Amino acid sequence: MIESNLNKFQVPASFPLERVGERIFVIGIGLIGGSMVLDIKSLRPEATIFGIDSNESHLDEAIALGVIDAGSTFDDLANADFVIVSVPVDAALTVLPKVLDAIGDQTIVFEVGSTKIPICEAVSNHPRRRNFIATHPIAGTEFSGPSAAITGLFQGKTNIICEVERTSFKLQEKALDLFKQMGMRIRYMDPKSHDKHIAYVSHLSHISAFMLGKTVIEKEKHEQDIFDMAGSGFESTVRLAKSSPAMWTPIFKQNRKQVVKTLEEYISNLTQFKDLLVNEDYDAIFEEMESVNRIKEILNGMSPSTLKAEAVNK
Amino acid sequence: MIESNLNKFQVPASFPLERVGERIFVIGIGLIGGSMVLDIKSLRPEATIFGIDSNESHLDEAIALGVIDAGSTFDDLANADFVIVSVPVDAALTVLPKVLDAIGDQTIVFEVGSTKIPICEAVSNHPRRRNFIATHPIAGTEFSGPSAAITGLFQGKTNIICEVERTSFKLQEKALDLFKQMGMRIRYMDPKSHDKHIAYVSHLSHISAFMLGKTVIEKEKHEQDIFDMAGSGFESTVRLAKSSPAMWTPIFKQNRKQVVKTLEEYISNLTQFKDLLVNEDYDAIFEEMESVNRIKEILNGMSPSTLKAEAVNK
The missing domain is CATH 1.10.3660.10 (6-phosphogluconate dehydrogenase C-terminal like domain)
Known part of the structure; x- marks a missing residue:
């Protein structure tokens, strides 16, 4: 599905390909991918944002909304600095190996889906595995498509990174610099966990x-x-x-x-x-709810000692 | 429980009891009762707000926060214009008849709990039933206690009124004027529904x-x-x-x-x-979720024709 229109979009002849900044590609321009490149555009104004999407109207919409600078194709990935793969996780399984096939030596590719075992397995034996970093930024809204993209979505959010040791050190650093610039805190985890x-x-x-x-x-x-x-x-x-x-x-x-x-x-x-x-058994019902009430403190990320003091003061 | 401290609080001797505005009593000063009287204070600045609460610290806190003007007792309810009963629904069953016993002929009493059959039954045969209006303002947050009280909580919210025909017409009007001033839309319903x-x-x-x-x-x-x-x-x-x-x-x-x-x-x-x-069965899973997606439009209160137009444009 994702691939059907991938080659339909060409960079317009008039487009300034000789810009000095980084070349960022986003494949699948929805809530997550779109929000990422909106942040990158504001953090790194010199960067050029290229979009690839199987949905032609998404590309048009993303350009009109200023989320991306131009449509592009897999053929251009050889010159990419960053490739963000933000397609549904089933599509990612086929898109990711194709992306790794097409990129250059210095390209870092990351995928942002909500499952990590199948994604990591899909590229485990790829010769360019070290150009890939498996991530899951825990951020989002209930909306989708290019119009759902918003700036600052990742500020203060957690980004789970899996199998970090399998990404080349230099490219890890490149990706982490970007994530930290977006305001994300990093947590390392194995895909199974x-x-x-x-x-x-x-x-x-x-x-x-x-x-x-x-x-x-x-x-x-x-x-x-x-x-x-x-x-x-x-x-x-x-x-x-x-x-x-x-x-x-x-x-x-x-x-x-x-x-x-x-x-x-x-x-x-x-x-x-x-x-x-x-x-x-209303006593038990009361106790059930009371014991779950501590979700308050858990969500606030408070330490147990803080909690105790708070409870006393209430 | 609610009754243990009811007589502990007296209006201070220095308190200006001769004020010209309405006398509003709130029994149980938490999220709902507290937010109601905050609205009343801002909508009707001449009103005096008296609080009754079984929890002494709630009364002190409510006065300190400016939610109520003074603590009070059931003995003063004879002079009340409005009595808001906003205690847990089990306490309401015993508090409400006591309130109706104590009020004057022109007092309107309303209760704001989340169940209506037991509440309406508890006062069904009370000689002052016509001074009572059963309501459920659909508003709230997950917080409780006087500090949870906020202004404007009821703006644009629905207030369900049950058995309206059992409230005297004049007092209905008095309550409805207040609810509408708070920005609530009114829906009539029998307690069972x-x-x-x-x-x-x-x-x-x-x-x-x-x-x-x-x-x-x-x-x-x-x-x-x-x-x-x-x-x-x-x-x-x-x-x-x-x-x-x-x-x-x-x-x-x-x-x-x-x-x-x-x-x-x-x-x-x-x-x-x-x-x-x-x-x-992933097709069925997709369809399940897709059919529930229309909760979007339901929550937005859109009409079916609007929906169709929107879907086409997406």
Whole structure:
């Protein structure tokens, strides 16, 4: 899918190819890729941003929005300084080896998807593996496409880097300089740990929100008024159900085993809560909720000692 | 619980009781009651706000924060223009009849809790039933206590009113004028429909978030690093797990049957999604998510015709 139109876009003859700055290529110009190059454009004004996208209208839109400077093709990757691969994770499996085939010796390629084992495996034996760095910037919104790109999306966010030892030192440095300039903090992790943990803190949240939306929509079929009653709490909990199925289906596919495991645990916890309610064990219900309340402090990243002091003062 | 300290607070001798404005009493000075009187103070500067709270430190805090003008007792309710009862819904069952016993003929009392059948039943045969209006302003945050009170919380929000015909016409008007001044839109509903629908759009979201938090925290016991990986998506989905167990346990208790039903439907949808994943039916997974995507438009309150136009332009 991603490849069908890859060769349709040529740099316009009038385009100043002789610019002095870095040549940044973004393949797949949506929320993440688009936001990355918006940041790069503002941080490194000399850089030229080239876009490659299987969706012709995305390219036009990205140019019109000023997200990229020009459309491009795989043939131009030999001159790239950076290649950002930000396509759905299933497409990444075929796009990445093609990118590595096409780049130059000094090009650093990074991919930004939400699964890491399949991505790392797909390029594990590629002769240019050392030109690749596997990343997962934990940032995003529920929107997609070029118009979803925003500046500053990565400020203060975590970027998980996997198998860093398999990237050449010089190119690691080049990528890390950019990530740090964007304001990201770096965490190193092996792909297996990444995929396991991200199932809990990201993939499960999406399914939780999608199925909450489904449960309420099913009800609403017969009761049109119900959404007049929905407040900001529902909106917040269901927000991720606006996410793109084209992006999320391959993520669930690639991380199937872990996601199934987290779902089993989630369903088991929900069932247990339901049983407490059926049995009218309100003390246990209170305690369940109270013990989860500490998510406040966890999300605030507070240390246990700070928490204790806070609790006393409340 | 709510009653233990009710008589501890007296209006200070120096307090200007002869003020010309309305006398507003708020019983239970937390997020909802506190935010209401903050709005009233700014909309009706002549009004005097009296607070009654079983928690002595809440009263002190509310005075210090400027949320109320003075502490008060049930003995003063005879002179009240408005009494806002904003205590947990279990406490409301005993507080409300006591309030109705104490008020004057022209006092309008409203209660703001998240369940309506038990509340309406608790005062159904009270001789002053016509001084009471059952409401549920669909507004809030995950915070609680006087410091959670904020101005403008109700602007643009829905206020569900139940059994409106059981409130005297003149006092209905008095309450509605206030609600409209606060920027709320009014929806009338019978208590049974309210409790049924609110289970879907509010109570279920809270359990969904609490159990998501639990599932992730259980994991985190052994993996301290996991929360470095949590992004804004997780934070949004789990936000309601910060809510007060003291407020939510009695809500779940009073709306037990409906909440159990929504939980059963939610668990069934999650299980079905899990099975699709186990069976690797990715087309069905895509379709599931795509069909829930219309939550976007539902939340935006768009009409079907607007949606169609939007979809074409995307």
